[in-house]
Amino acid sequence: MPSVFISPSTQEFNPYVDGGNEEYYMNLIADELIPYLLASGITVNRNNPDESLGRAIALSNEQRYDLHLALHSNAAPESLAGKLSGTDVYYYPTSAKGRQAADIIAANFKAIYPDPNLVNTKTSTTLAELRKTKAPAVLIEIAYHDNPQDAQWIRENIGEIAKNLALSVTEFLGVPFREP
Numbered sequence: 001m002p003s004v005f006i007s008p009s010t011q012e013f014n015p016y017v018d019g020g021n022e023e024y025y026m027n028l029i030a031d032e033l034i035p036y037l038l039a040s041g042i043t044v045n046r047n048n049p050d051e052s053l054g055r056a057i058a059l060s061n062e063q064r065y066d067l068h069l070a071l072h073s074n075a076a077p078e079s080l081a082g083k084l085s086g087t088d089v090y091y092y093p094t095s096a097k098g099r100q101a102a103d104i105i106a107a108n109f110k111a112i113y114p115d116p117n118l119v120n121t122k123t124s125t126t127l128a129e130l131r132k133t134k135a136p137a138v139l140i141e142i143a144y145h146d147n148p149q150d151a152q153w154i155r156e157n158i159g160e161i162a163k164n165l166a167l168s169v170t171e172f173l174g175v176p177f178r179e180p
Contacts, residue, residue: 002173003043005060006030007129008071010049016073016145017082018152023049026071028158029142029165033071035180036166042173057132065135066173067101069165070127073154074141085150086118088141090130093123097136105138105168112164113143114153140165 008026015021027049037044045063047056060068076084089106091098102121110116124130130137142161143150154161170177 001041001043002175003045003063003065003067004037004169004173005063005065005068005133005135006034006037006044006046006071007056007060007068008047008049009073010047010051010053010056011072012049014073014075014145016151016154017148020155022073022145025073025145025154025158026142029071029162032159032162033165036163036177037169039178039180040166040170040175041178042169042175053128057128061132061134067097067169068129068133068135068137069101069169070129070137070139071165072139072141073143073145073151075146076144081146082144082148084144085147086115086120087113087143089119089121090124090127090139090141091121092130092137093125095130095136098130098138101136101138101168101172104172105140105165108164108168108171109140112157112160114149
């Protein structure tokens, strides 16, 4: 059976414009995503939002997963706060499977993000969830939480974001997508 480790942000210190925080909204998405994956026959485990990023990575590495999916939202540098928007899907540069998953996620995400031209795949060697996990890993920065339009889009599309990510994961794993 295919398996996925879901790692929503534990960064409650990253506030959303107009209220809430990154940890809160990314965990709402994870809560909506997991039933789709389970219905599609995928074994799922996830981090505990009360624990550290290091603990999430350790949990992911305790078992063999086909994908480690980290859910985050982004913030611009202080000089550009509130001015950037878009989605970035990161993978480790030498991970062929990570790149495949990132490409699928980005391609599918273009169907729901308001400006598909702002959905990109990128590599990173510094993000711990890409560098330190054993499973092929993807970290998605869903949108900018310091941008009022992006933050509102996340709030209003929790279920649609989760369903879209589930479609991408099932496509990557080669299993049929099923509704819960």
